[in-house]
Amino acid sequence: MTQILLYTDPISQGYVILITGLLIVFSALVILALFFNFGLPVMLYAYKIITKGKDKKISEIKVKGDSNFTGELSAVIGASIHMYLSEQHDIESGILTIKEVKKSYSPWSSKIYGVQNRL
Amino acid sequence: MKKLIIIFSAISLLVFIRPVLGLGANTTSSNSTVIAEQVDITEGDSIIDEAVEGIKSFYSYTGFANTSSGNIIMIFIGIVFIYLGIKYDYEPLLLIPIGTGVILGNIPFVAGNQTGIYETGSVLNYLYFGVVKGVYPPLIFLGIGAMTDFSSLIANPKLMLLGGAAQIGVFATFLGALYLGFNLQEAGAIGIIGGADGPTAIFLSSKLANGINILPDGTTVKNLIGPIAIAAYSYMALVPVIQPPLMRLLISKKDRKIKMKPPRAVTQKEKMIFPVVALILTLFISPSALPLLGMLFFGNLLKESGRTERLADTARTKLIDIVTILLGVTVGASTQADIFITKDSMLIFGLGAISFVIATCGGLLFAKFMNLFLKGDNKINPLIGAAGVSAVPDSARVVHHEGLKSDPSNFLLMHAMAPNVSGVIGSAIAAGIILSFLG
Structure with missing residues (x-):
């Protein structure tokens, strides 16, 4: 390849790469898209025959799991489970009062605690 | 005092x-x-x-005695990166390591003590090895694969074409770089900035514009890994700034409100088949992209197989974190002022911006073009074309927000993820093609 590049103008070489490159990228993605549009049902069909041995027409095989169960539905379920699971607070007392219920005592700030309780 | x-x-x-x-x-x-x-x-x-x-x-x-104006400028840029990451939340996971790296790489030092990133034997040089030899990008791709859910793509395979359309940015920039006087290898590496994919850009520039390769006419290529990586990552961080005006410019209000029908649920079997088939198909077409696409689909298989949850979990959390840290810091540090501040870097930054614009426009216009052939329910919202420039998942998020602005009940995120992930595949294929032509 480099031998060819040496004797040709880089700009024209650039156009060649531009066109072939775009073509290849597109064709690769088109092949992928085609496969998943048409090839996949066939594969799933073949798999079904191998595993279950039932005779079915290709048109009868549905790729769909459940037509009513859309991505949006699963997103909602996923979001609610996530919110439920990440809700990991302790249950709080719920009593609202102006007075301070607890004293602001803590072993961390207590001097006498440190004196009495040696580690 | x-x-x-x-x-x-x-x-x-x-x-x-x-x-x-x-x-x-x-x-x-x-x-x-x-x-x-x-x-x-x-x-x-x-x-x-x-x-x-x-x-x-x-x-x-000391640094005070050896400092040069270039170092000061670069340190300032590093601080700006860190500031942008913290204040505006623009890709902080990347900008903060890179920003710190930029500062690290531009601390002035006396050469010869194995301090700098370009001195053989220094610690930074060892870490930089992963960039120069293209070790880090495939590992990042492994993590991305283990993170990505391809189901929206499997549900609607035609959206895959949008990921291809955005790659026009890659090739147009490649041509632009040629016109500006870069040689073929360098132009190829610069072009891939339009793929909006940091790891791919680093991978390709480490293979083509690494300062080691020798051109047919006897000169060595320039080392452009630093500028290209920085350009790619900074424009990726700027996707929320670059894309919305273009969307508003090119897509009419009516089109922006198009509601797409929700993608169908995809079975687990399909999800498992996808990485294997896509791996084989894409790599047979573009074998040079093997390290990138191979790892991407491998990671995805780990995720979808259902048996290797532990491996997938490591790949998408710990492993990708470690590699991101190393990659960010070393790429940042590779911007040592005497090597980085050149006319070429400025040109690369200019070309990078243009390539992002072209890629976004390519995706948007192709989506409009596709709409000509689609009827009724199947029409796509042209906004999702903009997600074809990989930049996962930022551009999909931008599309989602733009969609919400025109219609608060139109949720495009799921749909936008399809062109988004196919953009990753597309840019990796494009990188493979450029590599096979020029490598």
Whole structure:
């Protein structure tokens, strides 16, 4: 390849790469898209025959799991489970009062605690 | 101020007692012999002389003595990166390591002590090895694969074409770089900025514009890994700034409101088949992209197989984090001012911006074009074309937000993820093609 590049103008070489490159990228993605549009049902069909041995027409095989169960539905379920699971607070007392219920005592700030309780 | 004086006096004291304690032996050998002689001949005078001498030599080793305007500019840029990451939340996981790296790489030092990233044997140089040899990008791709859910793509395979359309940015920039006088290899590496994919850009530039390859006419290519990586990552961070105006410019209000029908649920079997088939198909077409696409689909298989959850979990959390840290810091540090601040870097930054614009426009216009052939329910919202420039998942998020602006009940994120992930595949294929043409 480099031998060819040496004797040709880089700009024209650039156009060649531009066109072939775009073509290849597109064709690769088109092949992928085609496969998943048409090839996949066939594969799933073949798999079904191998595993279950039932005779079915290709048109009868549905790729769909459940037509009513859309991505949006699963997103909602996923979001609610996530919110439920990440809700990991302790249950709080719920009593609202102006007075301070607890004293602001803590072993961390207590001097006498440190004196009495040696580690 | 007081502290400063104390520190300074402590340092000067240290320097002062150095000859007495015989610490002079720590400096270079020629120096130490001189010191020893002086100490032998005259005691009192030489100690003060020596102290002054010591302070001078210490000063000559500090950053203050060796700094250049370029270093100052780059350190400032590094601080701006960190600021952008923290304040505006623009890809902080990338900008903060890179920003720190930029500062690290531009601390002025005396060459020859194995300090700098370009000095063989230095620690940073060892870490930089992963960038130069293209080790890090495939590992990042492994993590991305283990993170990505391809189901929206499987549900609607035609959206895959949008990921291809955005690659026009890659090839248009490639051509632009050629016109600006870069040679083929360098232009190929610069073009991939339009793929909006940091790891791919680093991978390709480490193969093509690495400062080692020798061109047919006998000259070596320039080392453009630093500028290209920085350009790619900074424009990726700027996707929320670059894309919305283009969307508003090219897509009419009516089109922006198009609601797409929700993608169908995809079975687990399909999800498992996808990485295997896509791996084989894409790599047969573009084998040079093997390290990138191979790892991407491998990671995805780990995720979808359902049996290797542990491996997938490591790949998408710990492993990708580790590699991101190393990659960010070393790419940042590779922007050492004397190598980075050149006319080429400025051109690369200009071309990078243009390539992002072209890629976005390509995706948007192709989506409009596709709409000509689609009817009724199947029409796509042209906004999702903009997500074809990989930049996962930022551009999909931008599309989602733009969609919400025109219609608060239109949720495009799921749909936008399809062109988004196919953009990753597309840009990796494009990188493979460029590599096979020019490598």
